[in-house]
Amino acid sequence: MSFQDIILEIELKPELWSTTHALYKNRIIKQKVLKELSLKLRIEEDALKKRWKHLKDQYRKELKKQPVLISGAETETWESTWQYLNIMSFMKTEVTPASSTGNLTVDESSHNTENTQTDTDIFDSVSSPRLYHEQSPAGSSSSQPSSTIRKRSIKDDILEIEKKN
Template identity: 30%
Template sequence: MDVERLINNVRERPVLWDQKNKYYHNRDFVRQAWNEIAEVCRTDSEVLKNKWKNLRDTFRSELKKTRAERSGDEGGMPSNWPWYELMTFLTDIMTTPEDKD
């Protein structure tokens, strides 16, 4: 599976990741977006959804690590996870109220 293609296609469809998107909770729009990505990636949409969930969860974990390191005296160390930079478009939606203080 081309992970970079999956990430880029999801990023282009905020309905799949931006909770502020007016169609985020509309199953028809979400299903259509996954079907479009499945066609581009030539893979079943369920396989893509599972892969995306794993990527998103890993990004959340990596983001927490980099934030924890930044709060220390040594400064932040960038993540070594290969997809971190590509997924930084999710940073704002994963920001908790404590992070904004």
């Protein structure tokens, strides 16, 4: 029993590896298929899972080694030394991440310095909804009552928590 045998048998069972397959999320079916494969390949089920995971991880690593070509650059011939790269090619769409795009348009993503606030600006401008009482020192002759109410900013709260820690 070799890695090549495992790859060839699992390729025939897309419910184990294809995320678009209807039965991919069905754990019971996957368990049955793995049990059948382990009997067919004469290998323990746990060992089969570990070897398949190793093969997927190695395939992913090999694909990451491929150089990314820049538009207009000469094509480089890149050869992998990993012997199972070609027979694992059925996994390429499953392993490579889908290209992502942002949801902001060019106008929205450009920085407008007039409306941009830094984190410290936000901390300074937002005050905590809680009210705190400050005690005046005993015997002070100020015209303020013994307890005055003031709002504290979130920044002050965070600093106080940091001091306690």
